[in-house]
Amino acid sequence: MKLQQLTPHVWGGSVWLPVPVMIWFVKEEEGITLVDGGVLPMWEGVRKALQETFAGLPLRRVLLTHGHQDHIGILPPLIEAYPEVPILVHSEEIPFLTGSRSYRSLREGVWARYAPPVPEEKLTALRPEASYAGLQPYWTPGHSPGHTVFYHEADDILLAGDLFTRYFGRLQRPIAGFTADMDLSLRSGSILEKLKPKYTASAHLGVTRDAHLQYARLLPPLLAGR
Template sequence: MRVTGTLQREAWLRTEIPPVERVVPGVWSIPVPIPGSPLRYVLSYLIEHASGFVLVDPGWNAPVSWQALTEGLAACSVPLSAVTAVLVTHVHPDHHGLSDAVRGQSGAWIGMHEHEDAQLARFARPDWNDSTAHYMRWCGSPEEHIRWMTADGYGGAAAAMARADRLLAHGDLVDVPGVRLRAVWTPGHSPGHLCFHDETHDLLLTGDHVLPRITPNISASHPDSDPLADYLESLKELRKTAAKEVLPAHEYRFAGLDARLDDLRDHHIERLEEAAVIVGSAPGRHTAWQVARRVTWSRQWSQLSAVQHQAALGEVVAHLRHLQSLGTVTCATVSGVGLWQSLPRSA
């Protein structure tokens, strides 16, 4: 892997926001701050087409972020009114938060995968908190964590984000003239995550699916889903693009897609092995929360924030669920709580 966004990387190391950059003629990166987040910024991408501009992942909805986005567009000499389409890789608020404001001021349409639009509909349902609490109990979460999850209003804030005007499916060419921008469905980090292959410039916009330094969170949000299987499969799908440069939504640009895809796959294989060892190392059955407490994280469990606990828990459920698909562990639901146990290895 070779870093091509050297200014971005230098800024990252200095804990600063990188500059607006022209990646190639007709494509710019605009960093949009995420206040209070260790990710610091989303890289929003502006792509020129024959009759205007496409904006991918406008960023977090906060005044400072809106200011950075509009000043970034001005630095590219592009008025907001020239944006005709907003594409979102996925509807996490650091990517999709400002889409509604951009649409409101420009008249642009918003495009995303149908599974992302369905998520927005789900957040808006009145039973979102109840179903979240139910799922958290199934994971073995303590009541304190469940209260935090349901009181923090994530569903409410997320429900306020813009619904899609157009749905994009795997392989679709985005309907803009003069530039070939193809949607690549890459579920895993989010069920309807899309990457965009700019075939005109041979650039791959990877959203959160492939980042140069960190591994994206792969969370199971439902006991029956196997998002890690989806993620590993969509890493393979991305390899087919053979794009020469990767434009991620965080951190910095790089070349050497295949090597990074290998790293990400290997990370999850190691995590799977660790989870299998934890489940197998003690007799009896374990909740996902108990397994999560014993996995090696960047910091001790007790020092992680509630947000980090939730990300870690989701990640552990995703790995346990995939181990279950592989026939390594089994899960039984007893009194509403999922209990995980090793299966003896067949000879």
């Protein structure tokens, strides 16, 4: 896993397997907040970063943008290594993480690969009014029912999960095959116009500067004239 400091408080950890995947480490005086759980082969890199790069700082919490397989891959070994660390996710995602619902049920043809269920007692519902290590959650449904992004105001960076992708150096739509409701997801993308973050970090892959200036290009005509 490649680890790169993106802003004063935020590091991105990324792999290519073969799809690029990024997760984030947010450093505060109280410790480290991990945003998303990536894919299982990232675990060794995550463990090393927590023990070496961020030595002396405890892992305080894990925040999930949603529960797709490529965002929760390291949770089994992480739960074993850090059993007391809370895992927070939007309440709408919890049934999918525990296995009581399948993402495949949301839209005919949506891709959904198997992921080991997460014990419900390990999951805590995000509080939308709360701030977690300087990160403010914003509910952005569409890609999945409880998809959530996290904005670090001090660093002016939006950790956007799968709300967008970034390819060829430009902001792009989320991957259609994994997106339950593309129109709703694109409407949720208007959070860019509200926050106008300097940096927008997408899980697939990379950081877009001033992404709000590219947002309108992604919209179909009916949404563009909303």
